[in-house]
Amino acid sequence: MGVKLGILGLGTVGTGTVQLLLDNLGRHPLLQEIEIYRVGVRSLSKPRTVELPEGVITTDLESIVTDPAIDIVVEVLGGLEPARSLILKAIRSGKHVVTANKAVIARYGDEIFTLAEQAGVCVMLEAAVGGGIPVIQPLKQSLSVNRIHTVIGIVNGTTNYILTKMQTEGSSFEDVLADAQKLGYAEADPTTDVDGLDAADKIAILASIASGCRVDLSDVYCEGIRQVSKTDITYAEKLGFVIKLLAIAKKITPSLSSPLSVRVHPTLVPKEHPLASIYGVNNAILVEGEPIGQVMFFGPGAGAGATASAVSSDILNIVAALKTEKAINEEILKQELENKPTSKIALHNQLLTARHQEDCQIAPITELVTQFYARFLTKDQPGVIGKLGTCFGTHGVSLELVVQTGFQGQLAEIVVVTHDVREGDFRKALTEISTLEAIDSIPSLLRVL
Numbered sequence: 001m002g003v004k005l006g007i008l009g010l011g012t013v014g015t016g017t018v019q020l021l022l023d024n025l026g027r028h029p030l031l032q033e034i035e036i037y038r039v040g041v042r043s044l045s046k047p048r049t050v051e052l053p054e055g056v057i058t059t060d061l062e063s064i065v066t067d068p069a070i071d072i073v074v075e076v077l078g079g080l081e082p083a084r085s086l087i088l089k090a091i092r093s094g095k096h097v098v099t100a101n102k103a104v105i106a107r108y109g110d111e112i113f114t115l116a117e118q119a120g121v122c123v124m125l126e127a128a129v130g131g132g133i134p135v136i137q138p139l140k141q142s143l144s145v146n147r148i149h150t151v152i153g154i155v156n157g158t159t160n161y162i163l164t165k166m167q168t169e170g171s172s173f174e175d176v177l178a179d180a181q182k183l184g185y186a187e188a189d190p191t192t193d194v195d196g197l198d199a200a201d202k203i204a205i206l207a208s209i210a211s212g213c214r215v216d217l218s219d220v221y222c223e224g225i226r227q228v229s230k231t232d233i234t235y236a237e238k239l240g241f242v243i244k245l246l247a248i249a250k251k252i253t254p255s256l257s258s259p260l261s262v263r264v265h266p267t268l269v270p271k272e273h274p275l276a277s278i279y280g281v282n283n284a285i286l287v288e289g290e291p292i293g294q295v296m297f298f299g300p301g302a303g304a305g306a307t308a309s310a311v312s313s314d315i316l317n318i319v320a321a322l323k324t325e326k327a328i329n330e331e332i333l334k335q336e337l338e339n340k341p342t343s344k345i346a347l348h349n350q351l352l353t354a355r356h357q358e359d360c361q362i363a364p365i366t367e368l369v370t371q372f373y374a375r376f377l378t379k380d381q382p383g384v385i386g387k388l389g390t391c392f393g394t395h396g397v398s399l400e401l402v403v404q405t406g407f408q409g410q411l412a413e414i415v416v417v418t419h420d421v422r423e424g425d426f427r428k429a430l431t432e433i434s435t436l437e438a439i440d441s442i443p444s445l446l447r448v449l
């Protein structure tokens with residue numbers, strides 16, 4: 001039996017996937033049953049690093065998703081359109097779909113999974129979060145009996161690379177970003193990475209899968225890393241923390257019906273925490289549930305080979321299901337020939353498909369209870385720390401630590417770390433503090449894990 005693939009895109013991920021599928025010896029034997037039937041690209045004249053038989057590559061992507069011979073469509077184009085429309089058309093044509101496109105799934109997952117369920121096909125997306133790291137399938141399968149209450153990830157390699165370099169080499173954000181672009185880690189327009197939008201897409205997907213309900217992207221609170229300065233990295237280091245861009249989905253109370261807080265922001269992570277030692281372009285996702293406790297997934301979040309590993313394993317899962325389906329239907333056909341009453345079946349493996357049907361209840365960021373780190377620039381006057389303390393106290397914010405170590409020009413620099421506080425109360429205190437005559441500015445405000 002040959003399972004025919006239509007691959008949309010032959011860039012970094014498409015090329016890596018084709019290479020892996022063609023070089024299949026010593027891997028799972030089912031890979032040998034896969035035929036790369038059509039590959040869709042934008043330009044036929046572009047040089048390719050993989051060799052495919054004449055006529056396989058085409059610019060007519062529509063003809064791939066509607067081709068009756070194709071069993072599985074692999075979408076590795078990127079961007080929202082035409083990726084979304086092609087995925088929907090493939091599903092309507094009865095194809096199973098594998099995609100690496102977190103942007104499409106985070107925005108249109110609802111539409112895509114609903115249609116897939118009606119059509120009785122699978123949409124697989126392991127490569128969309130954490131690149132090569134197996135995290136989507138483990139959440140859907142191996143961990144699905146747990147009550148997952150927390151998912152915390154470093155899910156954007158570019159920002160982790162930038163923060164790592166700022167920390168280890170004392171470089172500025174702008175310098176490291178330029179360096180990351182030169183090395184090809186960051187996008188040409190790095191906004192998606194540095195403003196946390198890529199991480200927001202990924203945590204919306206993880207939160208939906210882990211919680212079993214749908215998370216709307218507009219409910220994900222998102223801050224990027226542009227405001228993280230060398231000064232804060234140095235203070236964090238002295239206080240026993242490293243700064244990481246974390247993507248977090250967490251129940252705000254232990255109750256089963258608790259709303260979820262879903263957010264992306266730079267965070268002070270205690271040096272002894274397992275996520276503190278994830279450096280460079282690597283990703284890691286820490287999952288906490290009952291009864292399992294803590295599980296952490298670590299590895300390469302991007303790159304041709306790593307992402308191809310995830311895409312190909314999704315393909316393989318579908319091939320295995322199709323093979324079983326075919327064997328059963330052959331048996332049914334045999335019985336029909338013997339004049340026994342039968343009907344054909346389509347296998348619907350609930351552990352491969354999405355199970356979220358309803359919207360999640362999301363807690364507003366003001367309801368978050370967390371510790372904060374804040375840095376103030378103040379006039380060098382007696383009593384400033386007292387005034388800060390009074391304002392915080394009025395709003396029920398208790399301080400774990402207050403340090404005044406240095407000066408920036410004529411201004412004194414004061415750093416505070418709070419105890420756990422409701423974000424709404426902390427913000428009210430800051431609003432009042434910012435009106436104090438002695439306060440020049442509040443250059444940094446970061447949450448503490």
Ligand SMILES: NC(=O)C1=CN([C@@H]2O[C@H](COP(=O)(O)OP(=O)(O)OC[C@H]3O[C@@H](n4cnc5c(N)ncnc54)[C@H](OP(=O)(O)O)[C@@H]3O)[C@@H](O)[C@H]2O)C=CC1
Nearest residue numbers: 009010011012013041042043076077078100101302303307
């Ligand atoms: N790169 C990575 O490490 C990772 C990527 N991903 C995701 O994988 C997906 C693909 O990324 P990547 O491989 O890096 O992207 P690339 O830009 O390297 O490749 C995109 C491919 O899609 C083709 N393409 C794009 N738009 C069209 C169009 N309108 N019509 C026809 N062909 C089109 C391009 O054709 P042509 O070659 O002719 O230009 C190219 O082959 C994205 O969703 C990305 O977010 C996920 C995890 C990691």
Ligand SMILES: N[C@@H](CC=O)C(=O)O
Nearest residue numbers: 155156157158301302
């Ligand atoms: N731009 C992304 C690539 C993979 O999703 C990243 O930096 O992690």
Ligand code: NA
Nearest residue numbers: 126129131133
């Ligand atoms: Na993954």
